[in-house]
Amino acid sequence: MHPEITRIQSMLEGQGYVADQALATSVYLAIQLRKPLLIEGAAGVGKTEVAKVMARALDTDLIRLQCYEGLDVTTSLYEWNYQRQLLHIRLQEHSDKPLEAKEREIFSEAFLLKRPLLAAITHHRPPVLLIDEVDRSDEEWESFLLEVLSDWQVTIPEIGTIRAQHIPYVVLTSNRTRELGDALRRRCLYLWIDYPALEKELAIVRRKIPGINADLAEQIATFMQLIRRTKLEKAPxxxxxxxxxxxxxxxHRDHLDAEAVEQTIGVLFKHRDDADRVRSQWLDHLLRGVEEAGHEAHPLTQASVDRVADRVLPRR
Structure with missing residues (x-):
């Protein structure tokens, strides 16, 4: 592995993120080439966390733009502070300044509310700009974003063109609720984050939940690997x-059993149908799989869990 990629991997892991070679390589190239990194994958696999960890590892600020349906230029770029402008106008009612001078004052940067995109462009050092769930935005806003990412400048009619002094590190995430345009994809580097293999999931649990019982950690990771093989509305x-x-x-649970799963089923499944389906169809098979995996040769591997899954899970 390239030594710089190894360094990036260590840097990310030093911030608590268990990164594989593909992810570390993508982050390294995004930093070196100053190209946006588009990360896709199912919800809950750690896409957003990449940007947060990057910001900490690079010792810079994180600026987050949460996308949603109806997001527009005003909300994402800038707004005028109308209340402050009105107050300033009232205070200047008896001023002898020319009208043009008064207009220049109230439409200056002092009265500008910088939203995430403008804040990133005008930041005093390169921040990490996280554009989260970009697939939730409209196609029209996506076209506007493409212009910003292409030129790193924006035009405010009352002020003029503002160019980025420092190009941000950009991370875009998508859950693929809609397909993004080819033009935006071509502008970005691409990374797909899948559900983690058993070894990685176990490493994440041990890293993020210090002091967890070793057997319980293995049982949790095994259960999660098995549950993702079942037919659910939303896999955890x-x-x-x-x-x-x-x-x-x-x-205070130190092992998995039916009672422990039932007590905490609302943590795992956010759809009622999924919870009911697990209770009625899958739970006995899953717990038997966890038990059988415990008898496999250690350290437990993905291959071991795959063999167990083939034995205990009914064919879908």
Whole structure:
């Protein structure tokens, strides 16, 4: 592995993020080439966390733009502070200044509310700009974003063109609720983050939940690997794995059984149909799989869990 990629991997892991070679390489290239990094994958697999960890590792600020349907230029770029402008106008009512001078004052940067995109462009050093869940935005806003990412400048009619002094490190995330345009994809480097393999998931649990019982950590990771093979509305991601681990510890559980799962099922599944389906169809098979995996040769591997899954899970 390239020594710089190894350094990036160590840097990310030093911030608590278990990064594989593909992720470390993508982050390294995004930093070196100053190209946006588009990360796709299911919800809860750690896409957003990449940007947060990058900011900490680079010792810079994180500026986050949360996308949603109806997001527009005003909300993402800038607004005028109308209340402050009105107050200033009232204070200047008896001033002898020419009208043009008064207008220049109230439409100056002092009255500008910088939203995430403008804040990133005008930052005093390169920040990490996280454009989260970009797939939730409209196609029209996506076109506007493409212009910003292409030129790193914006035009405010009352002020003029503002150019970036420092190009931000940009991370875009998408859950693929809609397909992004080819033009935006071509502008970015691309990374797909899948659900983690058992070894990685176990490493994440041990890193993020210090002091967790070793057997319980293995049982949790095994259960999660098995549950993702079942037919669910929304398979739990690594975020649910960590929440579930913390919940089991809070309940002083040191092993998995039907009662422990039932007590914490709302941590794992956010759809009623999924919870009901697990209770009625899958739970016995899953717990038997966890038990059988415990008898496999250690250290436990993904291959071991795959063999167990083939034995205990009904064919879908």
């Amino acid at each position: 991601g690594i975020a649910e794995t960590l929440d579930w681990s913390a919940a089991l510890i809070a309940l």
